[in-house]
Amino acid sequence: MKYTPKILRGMLYSLIRKMGEQPEKYVKRPGRDFTRPRTLTFETVLSLLLTMSENSIGKVLIGRFQNSEKTPSASAFVQQRQKLLPAALEGLFHRFTALLRPEKTFRGYRLLAVDGSSLKSAACPEDPASYHPGTPRQHGWNLWHMNALFDLENGIYTDLIVQKEHEKNECRALCQMAERSRVSGKVILLADRNYESCNNLAHLKRRGWNYLIRVRDKGRAIAYGTPLPVQPEFDIPLQLTVGRLTPRQLEARGIAVPASYYRIPPAMTFDFLESNSPDFYEISFRIVRFQTSGGKMETLITNLDPERFPLSTLKTLYARRWGIEISFRSLKYAVGLIHLHAKKPDLVLQEIFACFLIFNFTQASTWAADISHGNSKYKRHINFSDAVFACCAFLRRTASDPLLLLRRKLLPFRPGRLFPRPKITGNRISSCYTSAR
Structure with missing residues (x-):
């Protein structure tokens, strides 16, 4: 249409x-x-x-x-x-978005990026879940956390969950949005480091979505109990059997410990196993590492097919995640979300x-x-x-x-243009970012 x-x-x-x-x-x-x-x-x-x-x-x-x-x-x-x-x-918002039928895909996949962004509002001490009192020399404020799913190819938000700052949980928001999503067909979810979680992977597996998630990689030599290769770039498959009990507890119950067993700590959320359950849950994915154009090393986990999505394609694909960051900037400044009228x-x-x-x-x-x-x-x-x-x-x-x-209002794409990000202090906003509404 x-x-x-x-x-x-x-x-x-x-x-x-x-x-x-x-x-x-x-x-x-x-x-x-x-x-x-x-x-x-x-x-x-x-x-x-x-x-x-x-x-x-x-x-x-x-x-x-x-x-x-x-x-x-x-x-x-x-x-x-x-x-x-x-x-x-x-x-x-949800009814209008559900009526839209976007057509653009990436190799037949809908590209969805998930991320969160914070938003300040005027001080409302009556809402302690979002209120920050500030220092003695500054006014307080309220802070909100917006968790969103963004369609990178078509440029629209497909879902949104707003949480108060002291109650925010990005992983729980992702699971809720994935479970209730109306997006049909094949999907690739792109996410940053905050979304590395076995619970997230299990929910995405049940939803039937593929994913490409950046993981923490500062001096990391082991991931999920598996030693990582020392070479700068690699692509290794990993099949985990996750459980709640320690190997000693399993042996005490007469249960053989799987070869690729990974124990989920009691404090970590995993919705598919009870805290003392002896059951197991299978998760399979790839761990890849590559060097970016800026010379940095990045490590990601994905369940995409290695033949159709080799290392070079994953590198290009993950770079697309930056689109959700650009969308937040447009949402706050062009649409005028930072100019709230209410508290x-x-x-x-x-x-x-x-x-x-x-x-x-x-x-x-x-x-x-x-x-x-x-x-x-x-x-x-x-x-x-x-x-x-x-x-x-x-x-x-x-x-x-x-x-x-x-x-008539068209701007050119100039690929390869890079500009240093300026460090700006204070709350000065350029006239280029005046609300367009």
């Missing part, structure tokens, strides 16, 4: 209208909230949350109601949005899911744009910041279909 901005807007507003027909499912007081006729209806509040710019709420409302004398106050809007459950925007936990969650939905809407809108070479010698891509601005104006119905404009 060819997704144009007009089709996507129809899909999104159709979902909002269906939610507005049964608002009792998404409000804190069913039967009372959003039952009286008001200017700020259920559908209006949702659309405002999706297209809010970095301006104050008062200025957002003035722009939305075009300087009308019936423009609601900022206080009225806040009171209305407080009636919503966090599940309202979260459910809207209460429920309201912060509304804005987080609204920003992720706008990100997906914009990316899906660019799928229909022609980005062929033309007279350029470089491959080209859409200017994402301009696309966010154009799509939000289109959702507000203050601008026409942005597809023709997006085709």
Whole structure:
């Protein structure tokens, strides 16, 4: 299906209208909230949350109601949005994303990258699970951890779990997202070092996903009880039999210890074996090490076929993981996620899911744009910041279909360009990163 901005807007507003027909499912007081006729209806509040710019709420409302004398106050809007459950925007994000049918793959595989990113909000001491008091000479703040699955080939987020800083657990979030994922077909999951865990591997195995996970490699000579070769690059297969008991405990019970036995410590999470269970669980994967273009050595584990995915292909494949890091930058600065209007936990969650939905809407809108070479010698891509601005104006119905404009806002891919990462202190933000919403 060819997704144009007009089709996507129809899909999104159709979902909002269906939610507005049964608002009792998404409000804190069913039967009372959003039952009286008001200017700020259920559908209006949702659309405002999706297209809010970095301006104050008062200025957002003035722009939305075009300087009308019936423009609601900022206080009225806040009171209305407080009636919503966090599940309202979260459910809207998941329903809209489920309607998208991306087509790009990597050798027939969907490439999904998983990672987490932190987000600060204004201080709310009433929420101790996310609150940081700060030092005596600075204000406190609240910190949120966003765990996301990102489709690298198509540029959209397929799932999101938001955790409070003092309760965050990236591995548990990955298992939950993998278990409930609606992504069909063959999948390759790319992950960084924080996701090295037997429990993660077992969940991905049960889900039927392939994976490529970077592991800790600072002076590492043994992995999962197996000595690693001394040569700089290698590719070795490994088949583990994991269990909860020590070899001595197994022998005391008359159970033979497998040749490639690896004991999972009691403090480590493994959902497929009880803490004192004598049972075993089989896991097979490859351990590979290669040298990057910068001269560093990286070690990864994967269950991909060695014939179809040799060492050189794995090196190229893992480099694609950086796409999720770039997406977080675009999400925070172009979409404007760092410019939160709220500090209460429920309201912060509304804005987080609204920003992720706008990100997906914009990316899906660019799928229909022609980005062929033309007279350029470089491959080209859409200017994402301009696309966010154009799509939000289109959702507000203050601008026409942005597809023709997006085709003109193309930037060249220049492979091989490397720039040193500057060390910037303080909170200065360049004008290049002004929110586009």
